[in-house]
Amino acid sequence: MGYRLSKIYTRTGDAGETGLADGRRVPKDHPRIEAMGEVDSLNSLLGVLLAELDEAQERHPGLGELSEVLAPCQHRLFDLGGELAMPEYQALDAGEIARLEDAIDRWNEEVGPLENFILPGGSRLIAQAHLCRSAARAAERRCQTLNGEEPLRNELLAYLNRLSDLLFVAARLIARRQHVAEILWQAAAKPGV
Template identity: 85%
Template sequence: MGNRLSKIYTRTGDAGETGLADGRRVPKDHPRVEAMGEVDTLNSQLGLLLAEVAEALGHHPGLAEVGEVLAPCQHRLFDLGGELAMPDYLALDAGEIARLESAIDRWNAELGPLRDFILPGGSRLIAQAHVCRSLARTAERRCQQLNAVEPLRPELLAYLNRLSDLLFVAARLIGRRQGCAEVLWQAATAD
């Protein structure tokens, strides 16, 4: 594969517009650019989660599976961003959604049913998984906003939805494998 970027800055975006792969110039707050940005943010935070999972393996080898399942998600998010940047580019398929569903089902079988609302916490890894989960929901909302004006393939929307589900279950699994109790929500009480 050749060089993808020969120059990092082009100065073409200084006036508040950016170019899409199909040649269009759009404002930097265009729904497509917003969606691309949220997917990029999610991918960056997922990279942080994966780095922290890798660091924790020495103390919690049971987390290896979490890294194995989540690592391909970074690549698929890059593919998804590519589809957003190049509307004619098709990268994600239903098989990837099925892979996430399989992991969700497998991990949920280990965890059992959720009986109470839980809060993002208990350990740094659990909280980071929840950060990624919430960012997946934000990316999904931004893609839905784009979908309202420029239809997207259903696989893109389904992938983000399933990824947020996977990250929620991953947070619970990380806690279980770290031996951390779930932080249960406590409703406010009237004085």
């Protein structure tokens, strides 16, 4: 692969527009740009989670499996961003969605059924996985907004949905493998009780 960027700043976006790979100029708050930004934010948060998982593996060797499953997701999110930037480009396929579903099923079997709502926390890693999960939901919402204006491929939307599910189960698996109790939601007392 050759050089892609020889200059980081171009000054072409100073007036509030940016260019898409197909040559179109759109406002920086266009739904496509918003979707691309949310996917980029998710990818960045996932990078933090992966770095922290790598650091924690010495103390909790069982966390290595999570890194093995989640690391390829960063590459697929980059592909997904490419699909958003170049609508004719298609990178994600049903096989990648099936890979996530397989991991969800395996991990969910280990953690068991969810008996109550849980809060994001218990350890830094658990909270980071929940941050990634909520960022995946935000990216999914932005892509659904774009889909209402410019239809997206089903694989792209399904991937984000499955990834958020995977990250939820990953947070539960981290808790289990770190031997940290999940923080169960406690409903507020009803007024007057």
